[in-house]
Amino acid sequence: HLHRDIVVSALEHGRHVFCEKPIAHTIEDADAMIAAARRRPELTLAIGHTLRFHPDFVAARNAVAAGQVGTPIQLSARWNTGDHEGRVISGRTTVPLEMSIHDIDILRWIAGEIRTVSAVASTIAPCGPGPDAVAGTLEFESGAVAALEHNWIMPFASGMHSDHRLAVFGDAGTVYVVGND
Numbered sequence: 001h002l003h004r005d006i007v008v009s010a011l012e013h014g015r016h017v018f019c020e021k022p023i024a025h026t027i028e029d030a031d032a033m034i035a036a037a038r039r040r041p042e043l044t045l046a047i048g049h050t051l052r053f054h055p056d057f058v059a060a061r062n063a064v065a066a067g068q069v070g071t072p073i074q075l076s077a078r079w080n081t082g083d084h085e086g087r088v089i090s091g092r093t094t095v096p097l098e099m100s101i102h103d104i105d106i107l108r109w110i111a112g113e114i115r116t117v118s119a120v121a122s123t124i125a126p127c128g129p130g131p132d133a134v135a136g137t138l139e140f141e142s143g144a145v146a147a148l149e150h151n152w153i154m155p156f157a158s159g160m161h162s163d164h165r166l167a168v169f170g171d172a173g174t175v176y177v178v179g180n181d
Contacts, residue, residue, distance in 0.1 A: 070172025090128025
């Protein structure tokens with residue numbers, strides 16, 4: 001909720017800005033920050049969508065851009081992480097703002113603009129005030145669709161600390177990114 005004033009001020013003072021995600025908690029704040037960046041086109045306003053720099057996700061995007069999967073038709077993204085993380089940050093942020101936003105950014109980077117979003121959250125909250133798990137669907141302007149599932153409820157004692165996957169299914173091929181601990 002503090003990003004707007006700091007980002008706008010930095011841009012007005014001629015500074016490049018790296019802003020942690022999410023860009024803002026309201027559309028009005030996000031729009032004000034974007035407008036400030038547009039007034040200073042020589043400056044960069046970058047949002048902390050770190051997966052765009054991960055070599056596996058870059059390779060997936062490049063494969064799609066090169067036509068290796070053909071036209072993307074169905075995509076999926078899953079990121080499940082340990083309950084230890086959920087217990088630490090639940091109540092200060094949400095699964096969508098902490099985790100889903102990264103995969104939504106990657107999916108947009110690969111498949112284009114989103115037309116519609118639908119999501120549901122679990123009402124069971126073992127790690128905090130919740131929600132601790134969400135599932136959603138995206139429909140892209142291109143007609144492609146995506147499924148999302150994200151949580152921070154995996155028992156740490158299981159020894160598996162993360163289950164992060166991305167899949168893109170096209171009419172000519174498929175690309176996967178699998179990042180498990």
